Amino acid sequence: MGVINIIFILTILVLYLLVQGYRRRMKSFTSLWYAGICVAIGGGLLALAVLPNTTFYGPVLYQAPTQEKVVALTFDDGPYPPYTAQVLKVLADKQVQATFFVVGENARALPHLVQEEQQAGHLIGIHSYEHKDMLRLSSGEIAAQLREAKAVVASITGEEPRYFRPPHGFHDWRVMGAAREANLTVVNWSALGKDWTNPGVDTIVNNVMSRVGPGSIILLHDGDSPHKVSKREQTVAALPILIDRLRSEGYSFVTVDHMLSYVGERK
Ligand SMILES: [Zn+2]
Secondary structure, eight states: OOHHHHHHHHHHHHHHHHHHHHTTSSOHHHHHHHHHHHHHHHHHHHHHHHSTTOOTTSOEESBOOOOSOEEEEEEESOOOTTHHHHHHHHHHHHTOOOEEEEOHHHHHHOHHHHHHHHHTTOEEEEOOSSOOOGGGSOHHHHHHHHHHHHHHHHHHHSSOOOEEOOGGGOOOHHHHHHHHHTTOEEEOOSEEOOGGGOOOHHHHHHHHHHHOOTTEEEEEESOOTTTOOSOOHHHHHHHHHHHHHHHHTTOEEOOHHHHHHHHHHHO
């Protein structure tokens, strides 16, 4: 059962309790007390599913447990012309390896960009097939989103993707279960540029720098799925500045699979 189903049941329960209190079949204080507990449980379960850095529903890699000054740059929602190629150019100029979480339908339409990512030595994970909110899908639909995205990427790169970033970072038991079935490690983030709001180049850089630390997984966007309307010029412009700032503070850049190795060391 997904968290949305549980919240639906809790909502019915809250309404039932309030009606019972109103009709004096239950003391109004008691009905309000139990309704409040239901609201708290529903709110808590929802928060644990939508916040990127929670492991309540299963193992999510969002930050590596290390004091080494390493960070992972990750790019979501692509491939998306012309920005994916521009991001690749910056990464090549700066000699940085990154991780791309590609949307399956975009990869199918633009396989040459996925190939360029692979040939440049970047790690490629999946970001579902159509960038739908996984919490609203059935278990079968979630599994299909993962299966189709994996198949597209594998057909382009010749390698099975091993990493999955759920759209918006949303994850509950069903999402985690489907990822486990598909042999995918769920990867979220601990530092974000909020670049999808196009807040300005300096703001993107400062957003990341104010949150970054050893082992941070940094979220940026080379695409704009599912709508495919927003520009990513600010991300492209912020990227070399951000890389230089991080290097000047002693950070080096790794891909997400390297971050996972720290988790193994801790066990
Ligand atoms: Zn996304």
